[in-house]
Amino acid sequence: MRIVIAGAGEMGSHLAKMLSGNGHDITIVDKDPKALDVVGSLADIITVEGDSTAFATLRKASVRKCDLFIAVNHEENDNVVAATLAKQLGAKKSIARIDNEEYLEPNNKEIFIEMGIDYLFYPEKVAASEVINLLGHTSTTEYVDFSSGKLSLVVFKLDPASSLIGRKLSGFSEEEGLLAYRTVAISRGGQTIIPRPDECFMGGDTVYVIARQDAVREVMEFSGQSSIEIKNMMILGGSRIGIQIASALQDDVNVKLVDYSADWAYRLAEVLERTLIINEDGRNTEAMMEEGLSNMDAFVAVTGRSETNILTAMLAKRLGVKKVIAEVENMNYINLAESIGIDTIINKKLVTASNIFRFTMSTDVQAIKCLTGSDAEVLEFIVKPNSPATKSRIRDMDFPDDAIIGGIVRGDKVFIAVGNTEINAYDRVVVFAMRGSVGRVGYYFN
Template sequence: MKIIIAGAGDMGTHLAKMLSGNGHEITVVDVDSKALAEIDSLVDVVTVEGDTTQFSVLRKSGVRKCDLFIAVRSVENDNILSAVVAKQMGAKKAIARVDSSEYLEPNSKEVFIDMGIDYIFYPEHIAAREVINLLGHTSTTEYVEFSGGKLSLVAFRLELTSPLLGTKVIEESMDEDIDYRTVAIVRGSQTIIPQLDDHYEEGDMVYVIARNNATQRVVEQSGRNDVTIRNMMILGGSRIGVRIASELQNDINVKLVDYNADKAFRLAEFLDKTLIINEDGRDTEAMLEEDIAGMDAFVAVTGRSETNILAAMLAKRMGVKKVIAEVENINYISLAESIGVDTIINKKFITASNIFRFTMATDVQAVKCLTGSQSEVMEFIVKPNSPATKGAIKDIGFPEDAIIGGVVRGDRVFIAVDDTCINAYDRVVVFSMPESVMRVAEFFN
């Protein structure tokens, strides 16, 4: 697939790395020659210097033969205009990043479709929704629903009190009608696709596909209990922080901390039921005075990875039960996890999750790039006569570094095992390492 990425910033660079690794032909366009030189040194891509709102630059980038145009420049209007023009000039599909929730309204989406833009996404809005969802599942580090909630991916770290410690994966598969299955174990820096004789250790990050009636039992395996969130502190008056506060302030007690006095004053007018505090979240004494130790949840979303990690570390040390931090520097993610941050959110992974499905030939309903394991979980609709329908899972040559976790067949929902046979039009949820994603997709096409 020929893909053009408009924008060589952090997000554009991450997309180029991810998509080029799957065999696509990538062209990156930006006005910044230094940014292009840097991305060219990191990834095997074609770079074009110029403004993607200009016809001549789009022609030079090969837009007439483009299968997918992705606009992720820093300015919203540039993204919209670039995507519209690219589609009119021949791009088969055009996607644009926006910075306003107004554009996500159904009527607004129809306008963009009429303009030729196939999909718009607002990473900060999606990140806020993920945080709010996780606050309802405090024992988990990641929680993703598929097929309207019929199947869920649940991730949790094993505590010393977990009943799973020392047991083998095979022991959870002894029932004939199992309702959950471990699809991955992250131990240190290694992601393991578990075999039946693999066992669980303290500190493991465990990824499980579960039927909706089993998620609570799965969570209990972690050794932690869910906490009802009544008091929450948000660090950072960013778009993510403001969105979270505005959606939760009517239901729980919310404090929002920001070091910028002018911003804090403006936020106090907008968030009338949120307590706005003008302090530096890295100041231990100030945070103690604002009762960080009395919070049920702490969310650090300043936009600065280092600040978020330091503040999250303080919150964890003070005994806050659920700690979430935005970490945009991918190199810092393992550090944040090692100091006990419960959940990491990253806009690059969020963007990748929303774009990746457009690069596949098969019918992909959802893709989630998992922060903790840097892998993917996907929901496919199986096409007739596809390789997946040619026998039991154990006999079709499915990639070893991927695993089919669950199947939805009409009203029936079940967990897949080696003897499971996949039918046309089934919905299947698959966990896969990045290098096998395209091979996995071929099985359902």
């Protein structure tokens, strides 16, 4: 697939690196030659210097021949204009990053479709939704629903108290009967393992489980951590993500939002009427303790500075806060943040990748989630008639070793997949796959 990316910032660079690694032809456009040099050194791509809202630049980038145009400039207006022009010049699909929730309202989205923009995405809104979802499942580090919740991916770190430690994984024997859940991956020592028979759980493992809706609560109990009800929470950072979280929860939870800017704190107080706004520097340990950090059920750090978020999250954990979530945009810091005990990491680049990646698939992908701290994705496919997956049982499919079929939804019926499971046309299939095998996995359902 030929893909043109407008914007060589952190998000554009991450997308270029990720997509070029999956065999796509990537061209990236930016005004800044230094930014282009940096991204050009990271991946095998073509760089074009110039303004992505200018016809001449877009023609130079050959957008008329591209299958997908992605606008991820810093300025929202530039993205809207660039995506519109690219579609008019011949791009088959055109998508744009936005920062305005109003654009996502159904009537307004129709206007952008008429302009030629196929899809709008707002990373901060999706990131905030993930945080809110996780606050409802406090014993997990990630939680993703598929097929309207009929199947879920539950991710948790094994606490020393977990009953799973030392036990063999189940779900590999055909004699086990109908399964309600199955472990599809384990992250251990910085490596993600697709488990095979005789694999045992170890303390500190991060475990990825596909579960039916009726088994989610049981799976969560295996973590060794008890779920908690969030009554008091603190948000550090009046960013777009912080505002979205506070706005969604302030009617049901006692929310304190801390921001270092006095002017911005006053503006936040006008917008978030039922949130207590505190003007303070989150790096000031004494001030955070005075504001009752140790009494919080949850702490969410979303300042936009990875270092500040990690340090304050560490403080919250040390003070006994039960659920700690931090936004970490520096990809190099993610493993560090997880290793020091931060419960959940939010990363807008991975959120964006999850939104965009499905547009690069030839198969009918209903959902895709790029997983934090793991070089893997979990995808939901709709199986096409006469596809390879419909012609044999799973064990005879010659499925890639670095991928595993977790579950199947067939109408109102839900199955956890085992070797003798048969897949039918139009089934919804949830697959866990290492990033390098995602393209090959799609072949089986196409």
